[in-house]
Amino acid sequence: xxxxESAIFAAIRLLISGDQAVWSIIGVxxxxxxxxxxxxxxxxxxIAFLLAYKSFIGRRFLLTLVNTLMSVPTVVVGxxxxxxxxxxxxGADLHLLFTQTAMIIGxxxxxxxxxxxxxxxxxxxxxxxxxxxxxxLGASPLASMLTVIKELRFGLLAALIAGFSRIIAEVGxxxxxxxxxxxxxxxxxxxxxxxxxxxxxxxxxxLGIVLVSLTMILNVVLNYFQGSGEIK
Amino acid sequence: xxxxxxxxxQDLRLFRGKRLVLDIPHLAIKLGTVTxxxxxxxxxxxxxxxxxxxxxxxxxxxxxxxxxxxxxxTAPKEFSGSHLYLHQVAYMFxxxxxxxxxxxxxxxxxxxxxxxxxxxxxLEWASLTHLAYREAKSLSTGEQHQVALARARILEPQLLxxxxxxxxxxxxARIRTYQLIKDLQNDGVTMLFATHEEExxxxxxxxxxxxxxxxxx
Numbered sequence: 001x002x003x004x005e006s007a008i009f010a011a012i013r014l015l016i017s018g019d020q021a022v023w024s025i026i027g028v029x030x031x032x033x034x035x036x037x038x039x040x041x042x043x044x045x046x047i048a049f050l051l052a053y054k055s056f057i058g059r060r061f062l063l064t065l066v067n068t069l070m071s072v073p074t075v076v077v078g079x080x081x082x083x084x085x086x087x088x089x090x091g092a093d094l095h096l097l098f099t100q101t102a103m104i105i106g107x108x109x110x111x112x113x114x115x116x117x118x119x120x121x122x123x124x125x126x127x128x129x130x131x132x133x134x135x136x137l138g139a140s141p142l143a144s145m146l147t148v149i150k151e152l153r154f155g156l157l158a159a160l161i162a163g164f165s166r167i168i169a170e171v172g173x174x175x176x177x178x179x180x181x182x183x184x185x186x187x188x189x190x191x192x193x194x195x196x197x198x199x200x201x202x203x204x205x206x207l208g209i210v211l212v213s214l215t216m217i218l219n220v221v222l223n224y225f226q227g228s229g230e231i232k
Numbered sequence: 233x234x235x236x237x238x239x240x241x242q243d244l245r246l247f248r249g250k251r252l253v254l255d256i257p258h259l260a261i262k263l264g265t266v267t268x269x270x271x272x273x274x275x276x277x278x279x280x281x282x283x284x285x286x287x288x289x290x291x292x293x294x295x296x297x298x299x300x301x302x303x304x305x306t307a308p309k310e311f312s313g314s315h316l317y318l319h320q321v322a323y324m325f326x327x328x329x330x331x332x333x334x335x336x337x338x339x340x341x342x343x344x345x346x347x348x349x350x351x352x353x354x355l356e357w358a359s360l361t362h363l364a365y366r367e368a369k370s371l372s373t374g375e376q377h378q379v380a381l382a383r384a385r386i387l388e389p390q391l392l393x394x395x396x397x398x399x400x401x402x403x404x405a406r407i408r409t410y411q412l413i414k415d416l417q418n419d420g421v422t423m424l425f426a427t428h429e430e431e432x433x434x435x436x437x438x439x440x441x442x443x444x445x446x447x448x449x
Contacts, residue, residue, distance in 0.1 A: 137387065
């Protein structure tokens, strides 16, 4: 117990001291996952909107596909991208394997189904009248969709945060397509896995503290905004 | 279509699955008139109004409007913003009453000084100036309907489609809302007012159309 406590204090000291290696890992994590969620969000929100507001052939199949993709293990996503980008894959000429771009592609694929599913649920539970009112007041289909997104922003923000939470903490895909290269593709989860395997628990705990703190901050932010949108 | 008509539909049919929910061989709405669409719940009033507003696509039929001779089964795009549909329970966008009134004007790309002027005039017309900066969602049902009527009037619509607008209101709010509708009528706004209440037919001066099982009687 005393050893664990001293390891936690050592980890906090490591974070406060501004250790270059640790903060580089944190930087990679944020650079990759924030870009991934920013890329995935517009597409995911549009698909979720179409699923909720439009009827078209294949809609049910698309919904089933989204729900299925949500539960695909991240290592399977990583494996698929690895096969595409590796020397014998169809994307070999892109030379993206073991780069942040490959990690972003993987994380986009991981978080998109989750954001679609959660946003779809938010759109479905929202008031259909918002869309019709916007449309009847002369808004174009795109402007009507953006109006509905604005009206449901608190629920949709929760979907985006859930998507971000899923990819900031995923290890399987990042490890396979990123390669865990220090200062380039080593992010928090892959670093924790590596340091723990080496017996370097202090760095692992320090990075774990960052992940847990991040989750807490995101939830505080979400609660704050959702509180602003409460029904009065 | 005759020049004194704002909407003219022919052979309109709408199915839900295999069930025929609207079957209207012909309906012409004359400019500047108030038409009361009367029928029991589930008779197809709301569906017809939404088809006329372009919110629901018909399966068969043709539309004619003042400027577009014939469209296919979808109401012409120009209906959006000119054939305004008001829900039974008005929807208020988040923001103030002013934000709500500005919504349609912004879609039409009016400049900010014109928007301010039109909002001021409309708030005065509806006697809602005291509510201008109140959160629209926090207003009472009656006040929300009055804001919705003002939000529609500000766009100078060709046709106003009112869906049981006075339902869910107490007596004073109902009187106030009828007065606004009469003011709109005096301004020459063409209206189709769907209702299942006898009271509306006494309050409003206009021809009555009866609908049952999706058919005009």
